[in-house]
Amino acid sequence: MxxxxxxxxxxxxxxxxxxxxxxxxxxxxxxxxxxxxxxxxxxxxxxxxxxxxxxxxxxxxxxxxxxxxxxxxxxxxxxxxxxxxxxxxxxxxxxxxxNVAADAAPIAPSRTRAFVAVQNGCDHACTFCVIPQGRGVSRSVPVAQVLREVESHLATGAKEIVLTGVDLTSWGQDISNNPRLGTLVQAILHGFHQLDRLRLSSVDGVEIDPLLFDLLAHDPRVMPHLHLSLQHGADLILKRMKRRHLRHDAVDLVARLKAERPDIAVGADLIAGFPTETEAHHAANLAIIDELDIVHAHIFPYSPRPGTPAARMPQVPRDVVKARAAALRARAGVRRTAWLASLVGETLPVLAERDGTGYAPNYARVALPPQVAAGQVIDVTVREAREGLLL
CATH class of the missing domain: 3.40.50.12160 (Methylthiotransferase, N-terminal domain)
Known part of the structure; x- marks a missing residue:
């Protein structure tokens, strides 16, 4: 090697x-x-x-x-x-x-999509989570440093920038004057007019500031793709998780965004079988998939993590947890299949990856002709949806 x-x-x-x-x-x-x-x-x-x-x-x-x-x-x-x-x-x-030389700040080699970590750590204490122990308190990367990294990625051929963080929407809370994430997104868009595609990774919906909402709703260079750190669809479970939102917060956010930008695609993290979860709570979890039109679902069967408060709560039997996770995946699959079918006939600008597929702005994955080179953005007319791909 x-x-x-x-x-x-x-x-x-x-x-x-x-x-x-x-x-x-x-x-x-x-x-x-x-x-x-x-x-x-x-x-x-x-x-x-x-x-x-x-x-x-x-x-x-x-x-x-x-x-x-x-x-x-x-x-x-x-x-x-x-x-x-x-x-x-x-x-x-x-x-x-x-024990390596520190000649220059490490920047990733050329990629079609560049992931830029702008925030690390977390100041919250969700009852199921140990990440604050692993990553410490929330720290924000200053605007100037983020802009330098974005510039480096664009110089090496990246066509899309993806902003990431452990608690991305808390960016700025440890910086003087407490700027919000919308300020950073706006600075990137203003600083790099050649950047046509800016995407956000998972966000906490209740921390989306007014400027960020406006950019998500109206700026065509901000991709129409919102992935929520939602975790559950039942209020009582959200409270026992110590999340900062309730069901209606997510419903209201998505409704307001879709009223402004109907093509925005919603993703979400959902946990199945959280301690004390009843059949009614599970039903609410299933229903939120349809209510928010979640087409990019990440489903996690709950597993207790030693040292967390949730591990000391009354546990749901493992077979029930697995069955509920399977039910959530099935419901999410139905919703995603219908969404992909609705895109047939549309023409989408697709960023080609190296594996023969590419991503549309709404994060739908598209199979591409073999002659398309990685890094190209090409207009693709969708003829068929099959097995999770647009053809």
Missing amino acids: TAPQIISLGCRMNFAESERMRTMLANEGNLVVVNSCAVTGEALRQTRQAIRRARRDHPDARLVVTGCAAEIDREQIGMMDEVDGLVANAAKLDPRAW
Whole structure:
């Protein structure tokens, strides 16, 4: 193995950081890095599985683990025979932690879509979540630094910028004068007129400020795609999760956005089988998929995470959790299939990826002709929807 192998698990934030590590460690040779996730017990299991698989695939490499599991579950990850070392989550982008030269800030190589992490950490205490333990308090990247990174990505050929963060919509709360995320988005749009596609990763709907709402609703360069950190459709469960919104907040937000921009596509994270969840709560969770017209659903079966308040609450039986997760996925699948079918006949500008597909502005995935080169944005007329793809 002549180049480092970076294995990324979990959130888009991890993937953005992995790309930066890939550049920073480009000359390190026989190295495997597992950028781990620990958001749930299942995520920790997958991390351990990925470590074992990496060791089998690269028996002679130096194997280092970083990410949230290396922080939260440091002792048990460090005791694994396959692991040669750990790098603290907060230090993973610091060249000194890897004993490499710090000639320049690590910027990812050319990608069609560039993930730019503008915020890290979280100041909230959702009862199911351990991420604040793994990533610390909320920290915002200053505007000038974000603009420099966006400029670097555009210079290397990126056609779309995706802003990411652990709690993206809290950006600015630790900066003087407390700017909001809309200020940052506006600065990027004003600073780079050549940028035609700006996308947001998961957001907390109740933290969308008026300027950000206006840009989402009216600026054609901000992609018509909103992914909500929703988690549930029942108010009592949301309260027991210690979320900052109720069902009506999400319903009102989506209704107002769709009134201004009818083509906006809604995604959401939903947890199935949270402790104390009844059949009525589950029914509300199913219903929110239809009520918000969620076409990009991420469904997570709840798994208890030691050390969190939710792990001490009365648990739903595992077979029930799995069945409810399956029901949510089925409902979301029906909604997504209908949405994709509704796009047949439309002409969409699609950004081509390297795997023969591409993304429309609404984040629908489109199969492309083989002659289309990665990085091109081409107008595609949709003839058919099949197996989750537009053709």
